[in-house]
Amino acid sequence: MTLDDSPSYPTVQAVLADPTFARLKALVIETTGMAFYRDKNEDLAQILVARMIEVAVAGCDGYLELLAPGADEMDALVAELTIGETYFFRHKEQFDALRDIILPDVIERNRPLRRLRIWSAGCATGPEPYSIAIMLEREFGARIADWHVTVLGTDINQKFLGRAREGRYDQWAFRTMPEEIRAACFTKVGNQWQINQQYKRFVKFQYHNLIKSRFPSIIDNIAGFDIIICRNVIIYFSPETIEDLIPCFHESLSDGGWLVMGHAEPNQHLFRHFKTVNTPGAVLYQRVDGFHARPPAPVAAPAPVVKPPSLVLPRLTALDVGRDVTRPMVPPMIRSAKAKPPSAPARSLVKPPPPPGGEVGGGLVRIRELADCGQWDAAAAACDALLTSTPMDAWGHFYRAMIHEQVGQAEECEKALRRAIYLDRRLVLPHYHLGLFLLRRDDAIAAAKAFRNVQALLKDYPDDGLVADADKITVGQMREAVDMHLKLIGGAI
Ligand SMILES: C[S@@+](CC[C@H](N)C(=O)[O-])C[C@H]1O[C@@H](n2cnc3c(N)ncnc32)[C@H](O)[C@@H]1O
Structure with a gap:
């Protein structure tokens, strides 16, 4: 860049007076949750000016353009906005x-x-x-x-x-x-x-x-x-x-x-x-649900209490069950910008669990129901029953993998994920989850391969396609998640 075409950078005062500043501020708060910046205009403007200088952008409009979803600049801005005060054994x-x-x-x-x-x-x-x-x-x-x-x-x-x-x-x-x-x-x-x-x-x-x-x-x-x-x-x-x-x-x-x-x-x-x-x-x-209720441990000398393990699977909210597997299926990875988490207590807080020893089987819907109300072992049994009758059910193997993962059976988890992929290579979710699994095992090269498979499967679908109806998850959001993992892996391979 020559001296002649170098942009002139805005001052903090100019940014504060710019009509686009309000949109930048709203975007910052919406993305990070940091409502803290609502009444910190000067601080925010200073950070924005520093970023604008860094990326050679002359004003708020140009800078806003750089903050498109998935853009690297959002990460760079977040790095400046967040406050990382921390130390060992704090409090x-x-x-x-x-x-x-x-x-x-x-x-x-x-x-x-x-x-x-x-x-x-x-x-x-x-x-x-x-x-x-x-x-x-x-x-x-x-x-x-x-x-x-x-x-x-x-x-x-x-x-x-x-x-x-x-x-x-x-x-x-x-x-x-x-x-x-x-x-x-x-x-x-x-x-x-x-x-x-x-x-x-x-x-x-x-x-x-x-x-x-x-x-x-x-x-x-x-x-x-x-x-x-x-x-x-x-x-x-x-x-x-x-x-x-x-x-x-x-x-x-x-x-x-x-x-x-x-x-x-x-x-x-x-x-x-x-x-x-x-x-x-x-x-x-x-968290003490009625089902597994127990008194809290005493403060002074907590006596060990022997009880059966707590076998709770978090709600598999909107995991796509029973869907046409010829359609690409994308998990509810990321809450859409508009969708909010439930402000009322979620369903499984109040829903009674099914009777112990209740019927096992009934397909993926049943497995999901069992999982939703914390019947982790029954969900595993239902999954096994399903796979005995329909051993080629790719989704059944995927669910089994999720169950293995939650109880720390890593080897079985990986096998079940690979089986799901073998049975239907078009399913996005098993590839994605295999990527996460391999990442945790520090196998960055294999994880990157799994994430690239997800990218390839999503390639022909528009960003705004809704893929998980209930939670309004889009192909774009899934792509963003995978890109983010690949970017992080980038440094490691
Ligand atoms: C003050 S530090 C707290 C660190 C540590 N928990 C402690 O108490 O020592 C706050 C952290 O929250 C992170 N943070 C802020 N907004 C966040 C968000 N929306 N999601 C996840 N982390 C966020 C910041 O990046 C920062 O690292």
């Missing part, structure tokens, strides 16, 4: 509650299945999920030695996720962490500290936008958690958004699972569908 009282109450409870509960799923939603650069992994390994390592453990950290900020995957931190991130733990769990690299592999092995990071990415989503691996920790994230959201999100967290927990919010977010009314457990310095919320 000690909550970690005490995790160590003394929550983890003993879920470990005891899950003993028969030997599986543990923990979600740190809005994990920033990773200290929160890594703190949990350190606690698990150091305090409970012997009890969960051969378990299938997942600590999933998600965030909307791709830059933060990159740093989280790296796992290298400045001294400031350890401000409240005892030095001996840091020395035991990290290795000094220059001026920084690198987390040791032993504490990394359970932890996975994944992009997820709490506002735009539908959840629970068995398809996106955001489902069936024993613990969800979402701290210092919703403080930036509007009350309406928060009201919409809490039932989604509820539905993403297994029965008996725990939700830990930031210590400054204790609006009891919002959590009315949970059991509230007060501990010294922390308020915890437990």
Whole structure:
């Protein structure tokens, strides 16, 4: 670019006076949920000006064009908008509650299945999920030695996720962490500290936008958690958004699972569908459906309680059941911009489960019903019955794969996904899910191949085609999700 054709950049004042500023601001809030920017015009304008200079765009109209759905610039803007303040073992009282109450409870509960799923939603650069992994390994390592453990950290900020995957931190991130733990769990690299592999092995990071990415989503691996920790994230959201999100967290927990919010977010009314457990310095919320109800663990010395595993499958909302498999089928991956999560308690909060030992079979609809009301083992039995009578049913194998995945049977999950694909290569969902599975196994090359298969299957369909009627999921949204995974993999292959 010569001096003559270099654009002249707007000032903060010019951006504030530009009529398109209001549209940019609305788009930012709609995309991130950060209603925080409603009365922070100057801050927002400063960020926009910095981005405009970076991408050499002269005004708000031009910049708005760069923010089309799926465009890289939205990620770059989000990286500047979000606030990633975090550190290891932040808010000690909550970690005490995790160590003394929550983890003993879920470990005891899950003993028969030997599986543990923990979600740190809005994990920033990773200290929160890594703190949990350190606690698990150091305090409970012997009890969960051969378990299938997942600590999933998600965030909307791709830059933060990159740093989280790296796992290298400045001294400031350890401000409240005892030095001996840091020395035991990290290795000094220059001026920084690198987390040791032993504490990394359970932890996975994944992009997820709490506002735009539908959840629970068995398809996106955001489902069936024993613990969800979402701290210092919703403080930036509007009350309406928060009201919409809490039932989604509820539905993403297994029965008996725990939700830990930031210590400054204790609006009891919002959590009315949970059991509230007060501990010294922390308020915890437990999903206790009538069916698997049990008293909360005592605060002081939690006695181990032996009970059958909680076999809850999150609602398979709008998973496409019984559809004409000659049509491309796309999962309800991402909530459409207009569609909101349920603000009323979701159906499975109140729906009674089918009688124990009830009829098994009845096809995919029945399997879905069983799964919807948390009858995970019965759903598996129904699936097996279906596959005995119709062993060539590709969807049956796909559902079986989902069930295997939820109970930590990785090998069987992969086999069932591959069988579904073998039986009908045109089904998008098994390819997509195989991609996610392989990603979790760190097989980036094979995962990329599976995602490219999804791209190829969607190739001839217009972006705005509605593919999952109830949830208004479009081909474009699915394409966007796959592109995003491929972009993330890009650096790894
Ligand atoms: C202040 S940090 C909290 C980090 C950590 N939970 C803690 O308490 O230490 C807030 C995080 O929420 C993330 N965030 C903001 N909006 C989000 C959204 N819509 N979906 C997912 N993450 C979001 C930000 O990127 C940021 O990393």
